[in-house]
Amino acid sequence: MRLGSMCLERTTSMSFMKKSHALEHLTDIKWHFIGNLQKKNCPKLTQCKNLAVVETVDSEKVAKALNNGWKKNGNGELLSVFVQINTSREEQKAGCMPEETTNLADFINSDCDALALK
Numbered sequence: 001m002r003l004g005s006m007c008l009e010r011t012t013s014m015s016f017m018k019k020s021h022a023l024e025h026l027t028d029i030k031w032h033f034i035g036n037l038q039k040k041n042c043p044k045l046t047q048c049k050n051l052a053v054v055e056t057v058d059s060e061k062v063a064k065a066l067n068n069g070w071k072k073n074g075n076g077e078l079l080s081v082f083v084q085i086n087t088s089r090e091e092q093k094a095g096c097m098p099e100e101t102t103n104l105a106d107f108i109n110s111d112c113d114a115l116a117l118k
Contacts, residue, residue: 024049036094067112078116
């Protein structure tokens with residue numbers, strides 16, 4: 001009996017890459033990255049098999065790095081992304097400021113042809 005696909009998440013890029021590589025033989029898994037993402041980790045992240053969603057895009061630099069990495073390493077489909085917003089405006093929290101949200105969304109839609117803003 002087959003139950004269908006499964007969504008799994010990880011919050012750190014190192015943990016994400018380690019788990020996704022260890023389980024890459026399980027093709028029904030759809031991986032969601034939900035942690036703070038730094039530009040330098042985007043190329044490695046896009047090499048992960050079955051990456052389906054990145055939920056924490058908070059800057060144009062991260063969006064561009066994901067876009068470039070996905071063009072090189074992706075599966076031919078668009079990579080779904082969400083913009084992370086720091087609604088509390090706390091310095092220690094990740095996410096773009098609320099007033100930057102529209103500009104970041106516009107950038108993703110116009111300049112990142114390998115990404116699909118959700």
